[in-house]
């Protein structure tokens with residue numbers, strides 16, 4: 374369960390559980406400090422002759438880890454300067470024990486100069502000011518230090534988090550200095566994966582400090598990194614006796630003649646990810662445009678809600694995707710028709726773009742419509758999310774993207790994919806995952822349409838809804854990264870077979 378994430382409260386609980394189970398707190402701190410010392414050594418190895426380290430320690434246990442790292446680095450022969458924030462007489466608990474084992478001098482933090490030059494220059498800095506115990510914005514002496522540190526450009530090892538980064542939200546409180554390596558303990562925290570936190574952490578190094586897995590499992594964490602272990606077991610594979618309808622049939626609704634491309638991208642995504650059959654339901658005036666550009670994908674006329682209701686009489690249509698290119702008014706009528714159609718309870722729905730903005734400020738109306746549909750995924754980008762949930766204070770005023778997505782999913786009663794560089798997938802039961810794949814090259818027109826298609830294609834194959842949304846987002850990110858510079862949306866479905874080969878091949882891990 375290395376893909377679960379712990380928030381700061383859960384991490385403190387895990388520390389307490391390990392200590393109650395017989396692992397001394399100072400042993401956890403020694404292991405944490407040793408891993409930070411190793412990271413500093415690794416960074417110094419990249420600097421010819423690197424041997425001078427500045428360790429900045431705060432007044433809590435994060436500082437305690439810093440004291441351990443400083444001692445171990447000095448024992449290994451490095452020249453260590455320890456800068457301390459606060460009153461050493463007030464150190465308590467394990468941090469006081471760690472500080473007592475440091476026999477060198479304490480330089481007041483305000484006197485530490487990361488930009489020192491010549492004989493006094495540093496090669497690496499260890500940032501152990503604040504970690505999980507950050508309770509307010511960083512200001513005054515530590516803020517000035519972190520700003521000097523950032524300006525110095527020196528490589529930094531952040532202990533647990535770059536000081537000032539909130540481990541729960543990924544947001545900066547006051548100020549924070551970007552790290553080259555962030556060393557964290559037992560499990561990653563949401564703030565390591567949410568932006569801007571993820572960018573500030575540099576390379577993230579997760580180390581085992583001796584907290585037993587059973588202690589972590591007893592906390593039943595429900596926040597995850599969106600990695601394969603979260604959904605691989607639920608991923609659909611065709612059986613030996615498969616036929617196209619046993620692999621599901623996805624219906625995708627097209628916009629008018631001048632807005633048909635989005636539906637084709639959705640449809641192509643659904644087909645590539647394994648739906649046995651995909652049909653585009655197209656306005657009559659757009660049939661010729663669509664027909665000219667489709668081969669394996671089928672085409673049926675669908676002008677209005679009545680036509681859709683007719684198409685949905687067919688129980689073999691196991692997923693419906695709608696929104697892109699539809700226009701708000703038509704999208705709303707079609708969502709209403711889909712929710713009331715035959716087999717609506719068991720047919721999966723994917724809502725994107727206009728199907729979401731059609732309910733701007735009326736999320737409760739959408740929730741009521743969808744209450745009888747078992748598997749629904751909505752895939753808003755930040756703007757669509759804000760519009761759809763503008764009347765939901767829990768989502769609007771949430772302290773983080775993670776909390777906002779959870780609140781939105783709970784309010785709508787559906788799985789929400791809150792897209793962006795740190796896409797969050799949240800289920801109404803409280804589970805949430807933060808995506809770890811992708812590339813900024815995904816920021817290109819139509820890439821979200823392909824994602825909606827990946828969701829629809831997996832849902833058409835009966836995949837459970839949260840796992841399907843997580844798999845779609847992960848694979849979409851991988852496909853984007855595989856293509857990289859030059860990526861256009863059309864590339865994403867075509868990159869998928871290679872990605873699937875890697876991810877689903879048991880030999881690949």
Ligand SMILES: NC(=O)C1=CN([C@@H]2O[C@H](COP(=O)(O)OP(=O)(O)OC[C@H]3O[C@@H](n4cnc5c(N)ncnc54)[C@H](OP(=O)(O)O)[C@@H]3O)[C@@H](O)[C@H]2O)[C@@H](O)CC1
Pocket residue numbers: 385388398399401402405431432433434435436437438467502503504505506507508509510511512515532533534558582
């Ligand atoms: N056994 C364990 O538990 C283990 C814990 N581990 C390590 O402990 C870390 C958590 O330690 P922690 O809980 O002591 O909190 P920490 O991050 O040191 O900060 C608290 C101190 O900072 C102060 N402070 C806060 N905000 C401030 C601000 N803006 N500006 C100024 N001051 C501010 C706050 O002051 P106060 O709010 O009390 O006035 C308090 O003195 C964790 O990240 C990991 O590195 C590992 O060793 C593994 C074993």
Ligand SMILES: Nc1ncnc2c1ncn2[C@@H]1O[C@H](COP(=O)(O)OP(=O)(O)O)[C@@H](O)[C@H]1O
Pocket residue numbers: 753754792793794795796811812813814815816817818819820821822823824849
């Ligand atoms: N900077 C980024 N890094 C990683 N992924 C991104 C970034 N920007 C956008 N994406 C992804 O690209 C897709 C864009 O979707 P969307 O905004 O709906 O585009 P469109 O409407 O043009 O299809 C989403 O899956 C989103 O998560």
Ligand SMILES: [K+]
Pocket residue numbers: 435500501502503504531532533534535536
């Ligand atoms: K820190």
